[in-house]
Amino acid sequence: MSQYWRKNQVKIAPWLFLAPAFLVFALYVLNPIAQSVWISFHEWDGLGEKTFIGLANYEELFEDEQFWISLENNVYWLVLYMLAPPIGLAIALFLNQNVPGIRLVKSLFFFPFVISQVVVGLIFAWFYDPHNGLLTLLLGSIGIEPIAILSDEDLVTYGIIAAGLWPQVAYCMILYLTGLNSLSPDQIEAARLDGAKGLRMLWHVILPQLMPATFIAIVVTVIGALRSFDLVAIMTDGGPYGSSSVLAYFMYEQSMFNYRMGYGAAIATVLFLIMDIYIAFFLWRMIRAERS
Amino acid sequence: MFPRPIEKAPRSRQIAYKTLLPIALIAWLLPLVAVMMTSARSIDDLNKGNYWGLPEKWMLIENYAEIFRVTPMATYMLNSVIITLPTVIVSVAFATMAGFALAKYNIRFRILLFAIFVGGNFIPFQILMIPVRTLTIDLGFYDTPWALIVFHTAFQTGFCTLFMRNFIAALPNELIEAARVEGVSEWKIFRHIIVPLVRPALAALSVLIFTFVWNDYFWSLVLVQSDEVRPITAGLNALKGQWLASWQLISAGSIIAALPPVALFFLMQRHFIAGLTLGATKG
Numbered sequence: 001m002s003q004y005w006r007k008n009q010v011k012i013a014p015w016l017f018l019a020p021a022f023l024v025f026a027l028y029v030l031n032p033i034a035q036s037v038w039i040s041f042h043e044w045d046g047l048g049e050k051t052f053i054g055l056a057n058y059e060e061l062f063e064d065e066q067f068w069i070s071l072e073n074n075v076y077w078l079v080l081y082m083l084a085p086p087i088g089l090a091i092a093l094f095l096n097q098n099v100p101g102i103r104l105v106k107s108l109f110f111f112p113f114v115i116s117q118v119v120v121g122l123i124f125a126w127f128y129d130p131h132n133g134l135l136t137l138l139l140g141s142i143g144i145e146p147i148a149i150l151s152d153e154d155l156v157t158y159g160i161i162a163a164g165l166w167p168q169v170a171y172c173m174i175l176y177l178t179g180l181n182s183l184s185p186d187q188i189e190a191a192r193l194d195g196a197k198g199l200r201m202l203w204h205v206i207l208p209q210l211m212p213a214t215f216i217a218i219v220v221t222v223i224g225a226l227r228s229f230d231l232v233a234i235m236t237d238g239g240p241y242g243s244s245s246v247l248a249y250f251m252y253e254q255s256m257f258n259y260r261m262g263y264g265a266a267i268a269t270v271l272f273l274i275m276d277i278y279i280a281f282f283l284w285r286m287i288r289a290e291r292s
Numbered sequence: 293m294f295p296r297p298i299e300k301a302p303r304s305r306q307i308a309y310k311t312l313l314p315i316a317l318i319a320w321l322l323p324l325v326a327v328m329m330t331s332a333r334s335i336d337d338l339n340k341g342n343y344w345g346l347p348e349k350w351m352l353i354e355n356y357a358e359i360f361r362v363t364p365m366a367t368y369m370l371n372s373v374i375i376t377l378p379t380v381i382v383s384v385a386f387a388t389m390a391g392f393a394l395a396k397y398n399i400r401f402r403i404l405l406f407a408i409f410v411g412g413n414f415i416p417f418q419i420l421m422i423p424v425r426t427l428t429i430d431l432g433f434y435d436t437p438w439a440l441i442v443f444h445t446a447f448q449t450g451f452c453t454l455f456m457r458n459f460i461a462a463l464p465n466e467l468i469e470a471a472r473v474e475g476v477s478e479w480k481i482f483r484h485i486i487v488p489l490v491r492p493a494l495a496a497l498s499v500l501i502f503t504f505v506w507n508d509y510f511w512s513l514v515l516v517q518s519d520e521v522r523p524i525t526a527g528l529n530a531l532k533g534q535w536l537a538s539w540q541l542i543s544a545g546s547i548i549a550a551l552p553p554v555a556l557f558f559l560m561q562r563h564f565i566a567g568l569t570l571g572a573t574k575g
Contacts, residue, residue: 013478014397018405021390021449028446029412032423039422046422097298099310105317107561111324114557115550116507118525122532122546123323126330126539134326166323174565180294188294197296206294223414230509234529251418256514261422268418279414283407290403 033272040265046255050262057266066242067267070250073157074226074274077246080161081168081225085217088172089210093202095173096180106177113170121234124163125150150236153243160231160244168224172217179213180206215285222278226271247271331355331543338539355544363535364519365545368527372552375440375523376505380498383448384456388494390449391456392486396468406457413450417510420447428515439515440523444505451504452497455567459493460486496567499560503553524549 005012040057042050061067095106112120127134130148139146149159183206191205207214229248232238238245238253245253247267255264298309318325330338332352340348359365393399394406424443425434433439463486471481512526522530528545535541557564 009478010397010472014393014399017389017393017482018399021386021409021453022405024386024442024446025409025412025449028424028427028443029415029420029450030408032420032427033415035423036419036421046426093295094316096293096295097309099298099313102313105313107558108317109320110557111321111554114503114553115324116509116525116553118507118509118528119546119550122528122542123327126327126543127323134322171568174568178565183294185293201294227416229417233509233513248416248418252421252510252513255422264418265422268416268421271416272419275414275416279411282414283411286410287403287407 036265036272037269039262040269042262042265044261045259046261053262057263058270060263061266061270066245066250067247069242070245070247073244073246074228074271076157077161077164077225077228078222080158081165081221082218084165084168084221085172085176085214087165087169088174088217089176091169091173092176092180096177110170110174112167113174115167117164117167117230118234120163120167121231124159124166124231125235128159151240153240156236156240156244160228160235163235164224164228164231168221171220171224175213175217175220176210179210183209219278219282223275226275226278247274327543327546330540331547333540335538335540351540355540356548359541359544359548363531363541363545364527365524365531365548367519368522368524369548371437371521371527372506372523372525374437375444376502378441379444379448379505380501383445383452383501384494384497386445386449387452387456387497388460388487388490389482390453391458391460392482394453394457395460395463396465396486406453409450409453409457413447413454421514425514433515435516435518435521437516437521439521440508440511443511443515444508448501448504452501455497456490456493459490463489492563492566495560496563499556499564500567502556503564506553 039050041052041054043053043057044050091109095102095109128149130136130146130151135149136146147155149155187205187209188201191201196205227248228246229252232244232246232249233252236244238249242250248271251264251267251271254260254267298306301309329347332350332355333347334349334351337348390409394402399405428434428439428443431438431442433442467485468481471485476484506523507525508523509525509529512523516522516526519527519530528542528549531545532542
């Protein structure tokens with residue numbers, strides 16, 4: 001035994017090192033993915049027997065108006081969230097100076113990302129309050145009538161997305177601040193000698209060097225947009241009349257409140273497939289970088 | 293440095309910049325400032341509609357004492373600690389070993405295994421929800437701290453493994469090979485060479501995972517339901533339902549919920565940012 005161990009240690013040890021992480025991950029992440037897809041072919045209330053119904057959940061889903069509303073809202077989230085990297089970059093450029101106290105200012109700018117989305121949701125619900133919210137007061141001071149953003153079917157999703165952008169911009173800002181710190185000074189000096197400055201400099205010299213930061217910023221922003229659940233649940237519960245729902249929330253609602261596990265699993269599977277496009281892209285890039 | 297340092301700009305621009313900076317900061321944090329002010333207001337202030345001026349009467353200590361007295365806030369906080377700390381320790385420990393295995397051994401499927409950990413970490417929670425909930429009930433963990441500890445540990449292991457594997461891959465191989473030639477066992481190589489070298493990464497990762505788990509809301513809705521077990525995020529939302537009119541209390545609760553991650557961030561800022569941007573500075 002010990003003879004065998006000594007001889008093959010280098011071969012066996014890595015698998016032992018890997019085992020705990022892999023086992024918990026397989027049990028709680030990999031297996032549930034497969035199970036969810038399987039459940040999506042059934043009708044199930046979560047307690048009784050599952051009844052296999054083939055693709056019926058998906059057929060129903062594609063005719064369900066609430067599904068399309070949620071999907072559309074996910075698209076809004078995705079598109080508007082893409083504002084986070086450029087705004088984050090703008091703030092990072094603004095803050096990338098060496099004046100006294102700037103370190104503290106940078107950390108304070110980063111604050112919204114550190115606090116829980118539950119708190120962000122509560123803060124913004126308060127901010128939008130049509131009676132005494134700050135937004136109402138600000139609009140009132142320039143003569144605009146109060147708008148109840150969170151109870152307006154057309155505006156509610158934008159209101160929630162704005163709340164979500166607050167921490168997301170902070171995240172992108174920190175990525176860019178770190179990126180700006182590791183710029184090559186030689187290239188910048190050379191470009192300056194050639195007379196480059198301002199936006200042209202930013203576009204042709206700085207942005208290419210910030211590519212890694214941009215890549216991470218876009219990945220985390222896309223994932224954040226598609227994962228949006230907390231803010232919707234905190235601020236509106238998907239309302240009014242389901243107009244601010246997103247797939248993540250719609251799934252939760254169907255399974256937890258309506259006990260339609262099969263249907264919920266089908267929604268989750270669709271969301272998972274959408275997300276897979278981005279995950280595959282990320283993995284492909286990562287593996288390519290790994291090989292080179 | 294880009295943009296050009298402001299010290300080299302004309303004096304007028306320097307002054308403009310230094311004035312703009314605090315204004316921009318206050319504007320950016322305005323919603324948060326408002327909540328902080330509200331947490332120090334009296335109920336009279338709120339009834340009178342004084343939401344945004346200075347509080348007429350400062351009730352800072354009273355409000356914060358009140359929330360601990362009339363709501364289960366202390367229990368929620370304690371629950372969050374009970375759930376978060378073991379999760380951080382175990383997931384980071386598992387991931388350090390897994391990261392070492394994936395970074396420094398030429399095992400089969402290592403890219404595939406690594407990709408599984410990375411990909412798993414980006415999936416939507418909803419695809420896990422029903423089976424994880426069922427599994428939690430079957431294991432008898434539902435509505436106990438274990439429900440959240442075990443799930444978070446398993447899930448965060450994915451991100452931690454990504455992080456640790458990248459960090460360990462950048463360490464030199466020579467040390468490990470030299471030790472191996474000396475006949476040092478693989479476990480001792482891990483324990484006495486790798487672990488000391490990854491200490492900065494452990495700190496960065498721990499801070500990050502603490503924040504992620506502390507701030508989790510979705511799983512605290514799905515895996516627990518009673519006040520005795522609820523972490524602060526779900527607790528805060530429950531309070532919102534019960535104390536609808538008492539915004540000064542909800543605000544105080546929000547500030548308390550936000551404090552631990554914020555404090556940790558300030559104490560360990562360098563580590564925190566190193567954690568978030570890992571991979572952002574190298575391609």
